[in-house]
Amino acid sequence: MNTVAKLAATAVALSFATEAAATEWNVSVWGKRRAFTEHVEKLAELVSAKTGGEFTMNVSYGGLSKNRENLDGISIGAFEMAQFCAGYHRDKNRVVTVLELPFLGVENLEQELAVSNAVYAHPAATEEMAQWNAKLLMTSPMPQYNLVGTGEPRDELAEFEGMRVRATGGIGQAFEAVGAVPTSVTSSEAYQAMESGVVDTVAFAQHAHLSFGTINEADWWTSNLNPGTVNCPVVVNIDAYESLSDEHRAALDSSVPEALEFYLSNYGELLKRWDAVLEEKGVEKVVIAPEVIAEFRTKAADPIRDAWIADMEAQGIPGQELYDLVMKTLDEAKSGS
Template sequence: MKGLMDRRAVLRGGAVAGAATLAAPALAQGVERWRMVTSWPKNLPGPGVSAERLARRIGELSGGGLTVDVHAAGELVPAFEVFDAVSQGVAQMAHTASFFWAGKAPAAVFFTTVPFGLTPPEHVAWIEQGGGQALWDELYAPFGLKPFMAGNSGFQMGGWFKRPVNSLADLRGRTIRSAGLGAEVFRRLGMGATAIPPAEIYQALQSGVVDAVEFLGPFSDQALGFDEVASHYLWPSFNKPNGTAEALVSRGALEALPGELQAVVAAACAEEASRGLAEADWMNGRAIAQLEEEGRVALQRFPQDVIDAARDAGEAVRAELAAGSPEAGAIARSYEAAVETLGGWSRVSMAPFLQGRGIEA
């Protein structure tokens, strides 16, 4: 446990650094050098590590022809300003999550996760085979950005709560840290919901600014120390069944590269999308087993009345978003068609298989 505690101390102590200089780094002859800004604390297990690994892989695949300097949240820009930083040319690249940009492009949330929506493999199928990537590209084109899948934190947990949740009534009046459409679902269940940057969540939970936190899975959540403050860990994550991380790349910077380096960026992002999900599944499996063995945290299923109310709220939130603009409507229709098509296959493949293997909720 000592190594874990040391890691937590590093995350908390170095999460928000002072603003770094914006002067362009010196370039070696024939070498392109990019800045990547991220929404994560430096080396946060899960997305923070994904960002570092992606930058390193771009350098390796390019033979050093394109190097990427990674700046954690707060070093160049705050966590929730990386979209503008790349759009405005402060950095060439960002590693983040699309649901942070609902205020700029409401339909962006579909490209991270949607309550009761696509699972990680289903989401990949929609992006790569069901037309999702073209819609994502079109959504970000006015901002001069090209999006890529570039990591995945997998299935999430429902959240850390300081007090038990025995019924829907227990949620009312509490405040939770949440992001994306899931935050709106929690609001409709009677909670307050606020999006807090990852580096600031622990302090908000510890100080009582929020009563509960939903962030990622146990692997990343434990690294931020949530189990030190909240003793009830709820599941399932009806609000976040997927965790796609996005790489935002400046279209101008990308198109200025030779074709082979453009291909390197795309290949490195695709590789990290796969590797990040594999890591998340493996490490979350180990982390949940550790929590069960230690017994310090009560692992609890959300009561059925919470899940039922959340499903109704999720359907309403998705419908309202779809009705908000023609652009959002087109993306929502594509997404819902993917839910229906892929869900039909999961119903006769994955779901009964897991039941047959003896995995019961």
């Protein structure tokens, strides 16, 4: 082989090696880019930077899968990473639903992140997700949900009787316990449900009221009802994760804390602007009386928690241990230990 031929062969070999080293992942989320997805976007940015563009992520907003089918897509390897919410399919991610129990007492995003990380690291969570070929990568910490509604504000528990509310998971169960009628339409369908009168109220975190437009239909917003929140993991396909090179896996793992730090900072800015958003859109800020919240908690928190623990234990899942882990982690987060 002459020198030119050798050089050409070497160039081709190097080209193939470069192609082999490149990793491209598809990531399935939904809606549009918003505070809820900023850690996914930041993760993609960080991983690409750390690998010199060799490991890239294509974040798709609804183009790869419906939001209720993201875990199924991960299980069959239709894409490598996805975000989903536990309340969309409680039977598939039972362990994580401990974080959706009403009135846990979580006060801020940092505490929500702490309890989520503790549950995600529990062997029961790892084992259950492995059944879907999924690895829990990071959470999407959200503040406590609150209601927007139309008509006269509902600030007494008796006014929740018959109220049609878009609420999923433990929050839906909590409203049901006080006589409301929850429906679990997806976040993308919530605005239409509210506009058409299918629901009277919608329970969301602040970013979702903005992103999905429910705030534009609202006459009022409950500022302090705080019945709970939804837990929404970001997972990766186990086969895809394990097939990463050591360098690319290290880039991914090391970027998770940075992405979450960015998420918390970004979401914090949104919360600071929230009162201005309400004023701009002419939405009344409703403060629920402490005795009403206490009554709500009595009717919803203990019975739903006890039923959840019993149900999990009957299925061979350590429900009491998981609940105790959440409470212990929350106490530590509040005390700063």
